[in-house]
Amino acid sequence: MPLNDLPEGCIANALSFTTPQDVGRLSAVSPIFMSAAVSDFVWERFLPRDLESILSTSPDGSRLLASAASKKELYFSLCENPVLVDNGRKSFSLEKKSGKKCCRLSARDLLITWGDAPRYWTWNSDPRIQISRSGRAYFGVLA
Amino acid sequence: MSSSTDSPTLTTETTQLSPQPDTETAKPTKKITLKSSDNQIFEVEESVAMEFATVKSFFEDSPSTDTVPLPNVTAKPLSQVIEFCKEQIKFKANPDEAQKKKYNAEFVTEKSDKDLVDMIPVANYLEIKDLLDVLNQAVADRIENKSVEYVRSFFGIDNDFTAEEEAALRREHAWAYEGVDED
Structure with a gap:
């Protein structure tokens, strides 16, 4: 040849x-x-090298790992549909252009000074903020 | 069978390893003859030839041969590949990661786009993994963020898609066309 x-x-x-x-x-x-x-x-x-260990902690992630027909499909699924991991406390996705890992943390998971003192902080629900299945509010943080 | 006198220039070039005496072993260096598809003869030290997995298995199968024909490989990329492997042998004898990195970077920097593209199938055929990695990284660096047209001419590829097929692929990946370098 x-x-x-x-x-x-x-x-x-x-x-x-x-x-x-x-x-x-x-x-x-x-x-x-x-x-x-x-x-x-x-x-x-x-795909992140530790993808399996990230996704295998969650039912949605495990399902995705098992069902994706190709690595490309898995990649784009993770770009477009964030997966709840870590007992629903984080939502995990990939940034499409670079493949960088993105993680959204639950606001309730943050350590906020006097966060439990209603005098200073109140936990309002805002319909514009994405609410996860476990009822937590999220905001975006690039890992 | 051709003898090394067929191509005096190349033979001289490939034997220039000798000025630097091999300090690590005292064994006499055995030479192996490689013959390119355009009938150029290359005499290389056995240690260099054994870097080529394809050549190595050729010798394991027929140990009595003195010339290995490489019907898929032309002289120019082969001479560049040999040059690279000779250096790698030195680094094997005296490991120096920093120097090796520097050499590998310079090796590809000074090559033309065509040289790089022509060496890839040779490194692939001869199964020289280190070189393949270096070449692929260099090619990737040169085509990163470049337009489809630029990359076609970089690889010397004709566009075999119909206009409809190409338009469909561009639509499917519209997100990947943002912020591409000017040609």
């Missing part, structure tokens, strides 16, 4: 050294790039 054309494995290998954003865009380069750009080999590299 002449090596004028790079085999798909070589393309996938090179793509795995770029970023999720690059891979998404460069799938339009050629058909061989497109198939490299959906490979588990590439997306495995963009």
Whole structure:
């Protein structure tokens, strides 16, 4: 076989050294790039190394790990649908362009000085704030 | 079988390891002959040739051969790959991570886009993992944040998609086109 054309494995290998954003865009380069750009080999590299230990602590996470048909599907599911982990106290997702881990913490989980003194702090519910299944208010923190 | 006199320039180039005497072992260095697809002959020390998994298994299968034909590999990328592996052998003898990193970085920095792209299938075929990692990182650094058109010309790839197929892929990944470098 002449090596004028790079085999798909070589393309996938090179793509795995770029970023999720690059891979998404460069799938339009050629058909061989497109198939490299959906490979588990590439997306495995963009998933956090400790993903399994993060997700296996939660029923939703375990379900997702078991049901995702590919690493790419798992990646985008985590970008678009945050998963409740740590007994519902945190919501975990990935930042789409970089694959960085994002964590939303429950406000009740924060240590706030005099947080339990109604004189200084009150816990109001605000319909604009996302309420988790466990009834906690969240705000965003980039991990 | 061709002899090394076929290509005097390349032979001289590949034997230049000798000025630096091998201090770590006193054993005489055995030479192995590699023949590229364009019939160039490369004489390399056995230790260098054994860095190429493909060459190594060739020798394990037929120990009596003196020349290893490399039908998929042309002379230019092969000579660059040999140059890299010779240096890695030195680092194996005298480990110095900082120097090795520096050498690897300089090795790719001075190469043209085409040199890098041409070396990848050679490193892949010869199964030189360290070099593949260095090349892939270098290529990734050069195509990061670049446009689809830029990357096509970087790899010398023709666009085989129909206009509709390409438009659909661009729509599907519209989020990935934000903030891309100018070509």
